[in-house]
Amino acid sequence: MSRAGVLERTAGAEGTAAARGAGPFRTELRRGTGPLSALLIFLSVTLAMAGKATDSRAGTDWPSSWSQTAGLLGTLVLLSAPLATAAGAWQGAREHRTRLTELLASTPRGLLRRSLPAWVSAALWPALGYLAAAAVCHAYALLYVSYGRPLLASAVAHATLTAAFGTLGFALGRAVPRAFTAPVSAVAAYVLLGATAYTDGPLARLSPVDGRTSAGHTLAWWQPPAEMLLAAGVGGAALVVAVASLRHKPLAVVPLLLAVVGGGLLTQGGDPWRSDPGATALVCDRKAPRLCLTAVHGGLLDDASRRLDPLRAKLSGVPGLPERLVEAPGRRRAEGDRALPPADMYSARNRIDDGEFFVRNAWSAMGLVRHGCRFGPRARLLNSAVDAWVMEFDDRRIGFFADEEEVRRTRAVIDRIDALSPAGREAWLTAYFTAARECAVDTVELP
Incomplete structure (x- = not known):
């Protein structure tokens, strides 16, 4: 076909499109x-x-x-x-x-x-x-x-x-x-x-x-x-x-x-x-110790508080507990506060996806046990038993860094803690944590 024919056909096609209400803009947008x-x-x-x-x-x-x-x-x-x-x-x-x-x-x-x-x-x-x-x-x-x-x-x-x-x-x-x-x-x-x-x-x-x-x-x-x-x-x-x-x-x-x-x-x-001050404002629950997260992670609060309830129940009545556990990235903490790591480390989409990591850090943040002490055999046994009891570890988790004999002895101490009456357990934990803050766990009697 000659150029003149192509031109005539093109012009005719454009005229037909215009007659149908489809201008060049509409044609280009569709093709x-x-x-x-x-x-x-x-x-x-x-x-x-x-x-x-x-x-x-x-x-x-x-x-x-x-x-x-x-x-x-x-x-x-x-x-x-x-x-x-x-x-x-x-x-x-x-x-x-x-x-x-x-x-x-x-x-x-x-x-x-x-x-x-x-x-x-x-x-x-x-x-x-x-x-x-x-x-x-x-x-x-x-x-x-x-x-x-x-x-x-x-x-x-x-x-x-x-x-x-x-x-x-x-x-x-x-x-x-x-x-x-x-x-x-x-x-x-x-x-x-x-x-x-x-x-x-x-x-x-x-x-x-x-x-x-x-x-x-x-x-x-x-x-x-x-x-x-x-x-x-x-x-x-x-x-x-x-x-x-x-x-x-x-x-x-x-x-x-x-x-x-x-x-x-x-x-x-x-x-x-x-920086958005409102995003880092704290929202807290009403339990003891109180859990406080930043407003941007406020959707986590109910779930996080619920996951802390077993830990709170085990430590109820023990002296030395902090007033608040606070998500505090770069924040100056008030007296009686203990810092938690940023919620991004254990959550995704405002849902906790690593509950054990969160509870472990909350337990560590409470500061009830002094670290860096020199412990004897009794202290190592009691520390391992209390840690496993608080975190509710099974024998597999206890034995991650221990042999079978150590697992057996640790489990025996845990069973003895569970066998105590509520008042007796509170008294023994008070004595243990008091000694743990002074690097004197070796002086604590077995429960």
């Missing part, structure tokens, strides 16, 4: 690489977040904290931005790839008018894919978070940045319409984001990749608008340079100025993650 790029971004971000959520030792418990959810979603722009860039580059090079550049240039529609629908698809679909993934992750976190509000503005800012990378890819595809442009631009986007994030100084704040977010942080209000200004400015400038006429290309200065303003706010505004 091309846009929907596929959105699906790939949605799957990659969602699966990466799911992998972190199911691994309690992955270094972040994002479903229990809005700040960690926002921080990890920001890090995963490392996935969405390269995919958006590659899809945009493939979309931008479409005219050259289909050998229609000269043909379309001869139509009445100018370059800007022809390019805008394809650009909208290259920028909008990746942003929608990222936002859909962020929505799923926030809905999942809603099941577990016990403090604060979702940082939705941060997700919108990251989606804007993803769209900007799609625009950069589109511009590159138009400038260098080659098959290698898409993969090379994707690698370049990944390297740019990663290298910027791991530089020292203010430039690191230009990247959304940040591994320092913790549950006790909140995001400064100005960070998302500044990131959106930077992203929209860079993307807008790239688009103007790619599709505007030679006479209008200097207009790229306007979005570049917006990018400079956004970049200036990010680099000069200080660390956008600020």
